[in-house]
Amino acid sequence: MPLEIVTIPCLSDNYVYLIRDVETGTVAVVDAPEAAPILAELQARDWQLDQILLTHHHYDHIDGVEELVKATGAKVIGAKADAHRLPPLDTAVSGGDRLQLGNMNYEVLDVSGHTIGHVAYIFHKGLAAFTGDSLMAWGCGRVFEGTMDMMWETMQKFHALPRAMDIYSGHEYTANNAKFALTIEPDNESLLQRAQAVKAERAKGEFTVPVGLGLELATNPFLRAGHIKVKTALGMEDATDAEVFAEIRSRKDNF
Ligand code: ZN
Numbered sequence: 001m002p003l004e005i006v007t008i009p010c011l012s013d014n015y016v017y018l019i020r021d022v023e024t025g026t027v028a029v030v031d032a033p034e035a036a037p038i039l040a041e042l043q044a045r046d047w048q049l050d051q052i053l054l055t056h057h058h059y060d061h062i063d064g065v066e067e068l069v070k071a072t073g074a075k076v077i078g079a080k081a082d083a084h085r086l087p088p089l090d091t092a093v094s095g096g097d098r099l100q101l102g103n104m105n106y107e108v109l110d111v112s113g114h115t116i117g118h119v120a121y122i123f124h125k126g127l128a129a130f131t132g133d134s135l136m137a138w139g140c141g142r143v144f145e146g147t148m149d150m151m152w153e154t155m156q157k158f159h160a161l162p163r164a165m166d167i168y169s170g171h172e173y174t175a176n177n178a179k180f181a182l183t184i185e186p187d188n189e190s191l192l193q194r195a196q197a198v199k200a201e202r203a204k205g206e207f208t209v210p211v212g213l214g215l216e217l218a219t220n221p222f223l224r225a226g227h228i229k230v231k232t233a234l235g236m237e238d239a240t241d242a243e244v245f246a247e248i249r250s251r252k253d254n255f
């Protein structure tokens with residue numbers, strides 16, 4: 001395993017991830033809703049924090065940054081497009097940029113829609129994608145700032161990643177997302193099986209993230225808007241993929 005990844009729950013339902021390049025011991029954290037649980041985990045493992053990767057500007061992803069920087073001196077990385085409303089950035093990035101964590105390369109993906117300037121961090125070699133509130137386990141973020149077309153374009157960027165990629169998203173919303181997904185494809189065996197698995201995990205208090213992209217592609221209605229089965233289920237056989245996505249997203253908003 002070239003990367004070691006640790007999931008830290010924060011606030012009521014946020015997830016933060018520590019990523020460690022095993023060869024060099026270099027460590028990053030993805031998002032910082034609050035500093036205390038992150039500092040405690042770093043201390044318990046005797047890890048030095050080098051980088052703070054920000055996905056987007058919402059408070060539940062950045063409020064702990066200042067304290068974390070003071071305590072660790074870590075460098076802050078975030079979207080150039082969001083620089084005016086993120087904590088001070090040491091590195092301002094855009095979609096397509098490539099960065100290094102120790103010996104590991106990672107790529108910035110522009111995944112705007114939930115917010116404009118939302119980015120994801122893709123570790124191709126480690127098969128790990130840190131997606132914040134863009135693609136989420138069995139769901140996607142609400143479209144607050146972008147357009148439905150923009151968010152659908154973002155969903156398509158995830159289609160282009162290898163199916164073996166693990167998706168590390170920003171919240172534990174999966175049980176509720178399961179209920180919604182089943183309203184779109186109630187008879188799909190893959191969804192029914194996944195719903196059982198999620199129920200069992202939550203009953204044991206386990207995290208439902210990360211999740212493999214392959215499973216997301218098979219079950220996540222927001223990724224499946226272009227699928228004929230989904231279009232038929234919604235009576236939208238003649239609609240464009242983006243229109244179907246918009247319909248699913250607005251149904252979820254009112255769910
Ligand atoms: Zn958000």
Ligand code: FE
Pocket residue numbers: 058060061133170171
């Ligand atoms: Fe959030």
